[in-house]
Amino acid sequence: MSLADYPFSREAALRVAETGYSLEGLVVEPNPQPRLSRLVRRRALDRVLGSLRGEIPDSAAHPLAELLSYPLARVMVSCINDDLLIRRYALAEAKLASRKMVREELGDLLLLARDLSVDPRYDPNGLFVHFSDYLKAASGMRSPGWKLVNRSLEAGWVAVTDHELARLLEERAKERVQKGLPLKVPPEICEGLGPDLTQVKEELLSRRAKEKVDLGEVTEEAFPPCIRGFLGEVAAGTNLAHTARFALTTFLLAVGMKVDEVVAVFNTSPDFDEERTRYQVEHIAGRSGTAYKPPSCATMATYGNCPGEDRLCRWVNHPLSYYERKAKKRGSG
Known part of the structure; x- marks a missing residue:
């Protein structure tokens, strides 16, 4: 190595x-x-x-x-x-x-694992990672196959393959590299x-110019103040609160944006993780059987996500109603 x-x-x-x-x-x-x-x-x-x-x-x-x-x-x-x-x-x-890592001999991979604060066990029965180390490394991976409930667990040890260990170490390496930045x-x-x-x-x-999301046929000018504000914060590299992120995601899906397009909206967030974001957006879009709807204006206000009303806000009680009215007005104009 x-x-x-x-x-x-x-x-x-x-x-x-x-x-x-x-x-x-x-x-x-x-x-x-x-x-x-x-x-x-x-x-x-x-x-x-x-x-x-x-x-x-x-x-x-x-x-x-x-x-x-x-x-x-x-x-x-x-x-x-x-x-x-x-x-x-x-x-x-x-x-x-x-x-x-995937080209390394297992012995060298185990040495690297220990350097990254993962202490695997290898014996005639196979390769194992203690569940505490496993959870730390796999916490950012949202594919069902990585969930602890879907793994073979015995006496606190999780069975993994060589390639799975390398994937877990990749996550630990990412944390190691990012730690302390900026210096x-x-x-x-x-x-x-x-x-x-x-x-x-x-x-x-x-890169920023190329990755700026084109909303296509979606009429961005018809977005209510709350949604425009969320988009502005995301574009500026601000992490949205969970309730704001949920509201933005459900709204964009409701007005016709695809999962890939919504995922791309968040790619400037400081904590952006494509795998995790895609999992969350697909879940909200209904992959698990339930498609979530955008919260009402009253709910938005309850969570502190309403930036203040404009004139049209006073006539509606839901961000989608705002969008429909303004988009229709722009189309007729």
Whole structure:
């Protein structure tokens, strides 16, 4: 097992410390080792841009450059300090590691598991994870197959396959990568990374523009003030309260948006998890047999989700009634 493949591990962090390299030495000119610095910066930028483009590519970089590029990538992400970037970077690093985990011998996978605070048991009967470790790692996975009630549990141990262990470790790796971000970075370091950060910011703006949801035939201008307010908060990267998120989801589904479109609406939320969000939206849409309806104006007010009435609000008692009236008026106009 190569430490460069799992740079978020505690052992990798110790190896980085042992090298004696500093951020200043890699970033601030004049640089005593310009060739290494270029390799590390190029790979660090590759990691961050890859996270925005969907996948950090595998690298044939020198193992030391690969190892040092991870902390530098975290510094780049911290200099920009954007919630969407931080979330996607952590996910992409975990996915990169996951691709390598599935190729590891079981013994090395067990070593990595222990580094990530999971202590599996392997004996002639198979591979097991203690239920407490299992729940911590699987808490964000909403597919029914990961629910503890659907697993084989004996004396507190959950049976898993090699690939399932790798998937659980991917979740732990994502938590490890995201922990502590953004870091406190000296201004001179961010200044030294200026050209690289400019590329990342441009890519981030491009991603946001491409992912802006087109509501298609849905008449967004007819949305009531509460729904417009929720959409504005989500677009600004704010986490909505549970009741507000439920109200927004049920409303968008009710006016004709597809599950995929509603899931995409939430992709700028700081806590966005596509698998979890899709599960929740599909559940609300009726996958379990019950399709939920948007709450009334009175319920919205009870939960503090009414931002205040406009003139049309006074004539309706439900957000859908508002939408129908305003959309009809716009169509006739």
